[in-house]
Every structure is written in C-alpha cells, then in structure tokens.
Amino acid sequence: GEDVEQSLFLSVREGDSSVINCTYTDSSSTYLYWYKQEPGAGLQLLTYIFSNMDMKQDQRLTVLLNKKDKHLSLRIADTQTGDSAIYFCAERYSSASKIIFGSGTRLSIRP
C-alpha cells in the first residue's frame, strides 16, 4: 500500500550536519519532496528530486535517493537554530496527481 515512513525525532548540535531519513513504498514514484513546517505555519517546500536522479544539492541541502532501497535522505549542512522545525518527506505517485506525506521528523538543535 501507500506508505511513507520517517523517524519521529532528531537532535543535533548546532553547526553539525543533520540527516533526516525516509522510506517509501511506491517504486513508480515520479517526484520525491522535502517540506519544512515551523510552528503555526503551513508546509514550505524545501527541495524535491525527480526519480531518475540520485542526488540533488541546493546550498546547505543535499538530497540522496536510493531507488533500489526506496530510501530518501535530506542532509542539512552546518545546522542552525533556524532549522528547528518538522520535516516532511513526501512522494508523488505516477498513477495520479496524489502526494503521500510521512508523519514528519521533528529536528531540534542543541547549543
């Protein structure tokens, strides 16, 4: 069935790298997304990767896609306090314009 799994929490020290992991089920997914949600706000699109790519880098963000294992990760370099938020992984099914979201990973930054 349709499912996107993420770990619930991640705590990192300020200045270190954060790696948020996600697994998904649909091998025919076309796009995979990472969204950021701060308290009281909607979801902000951070980055996305097309399924025929292995990696995408955008400033401090690096997305890695392992299609064989259906594993997606988001690496945030030099994590700052402003990166504290909930990060959602999402996949878009090729059969329909439907996007399935994970439950989110809460990233907390310690000094």
Add this chain to the structure above:
Amino acid sequence: EAGVVQSPRYKIIEKKQPVAFWCNPISGHNTLYWYLQNLGQGPELLIRYENEEAVDDSQLPKDRFSAERLKGVDSTLKIQPAELGDSAVYLCAVVAGEETQYFGPGTRLLVL
C-alpha cells in the same frame, strides 16, 4: 506560503455547529488541494480540484464535508455538523512549476 491565503487562521466552535474555511490562491493555478493535518501527522488529502472539477474526493467524508471551487480560483471547505474529531489543521495547496505543491498557512480548527 506565498500566493495562497487561507481564512480564518483559527476557529473555535462547539460540536454540531457548521464551519467554513476559505482558500484564496493567486490566479493561474489550475490544481488545488485541501488537506487535513492532525497533530503529529503529515497532511492527508481530502479533495483535489482541476479548475472547477473535483477530480479526487475519495477521502472526503461526504456525509458532513463539502467543498466547492467556483470559477476555478477560490475554494471553500465546509463541515456540517462538526464533530470533536474534526479538530485539526486544514491546509490548502496549489500546484506550480514542476508538479510542486505550495501550501497556505492553514486554518486551525478546535471543536469543543
């Protein structure tokens, strides 16, 4: 969030009362979504519009929820009557660019 306005931002009602949410995206977005987000969860699709047509409403509880998108721009989502379990954040999103969704800030509903 740029380009998608939702109102009200917060709403508190008693159970069995009706409630309505509005989504006002800037024009030019053919595809519009309503999502429900429970605490600690990701968004779950309620309904998807292509212009004025609801093309996927399979997850919409039709006994109490209704939605419309007149003229293919603004949209409303209504619950009548509201139940305690409807307390959640209701998010509106539109598609732009390479099949990417842009979300509004949401309406936080509390049913007492």
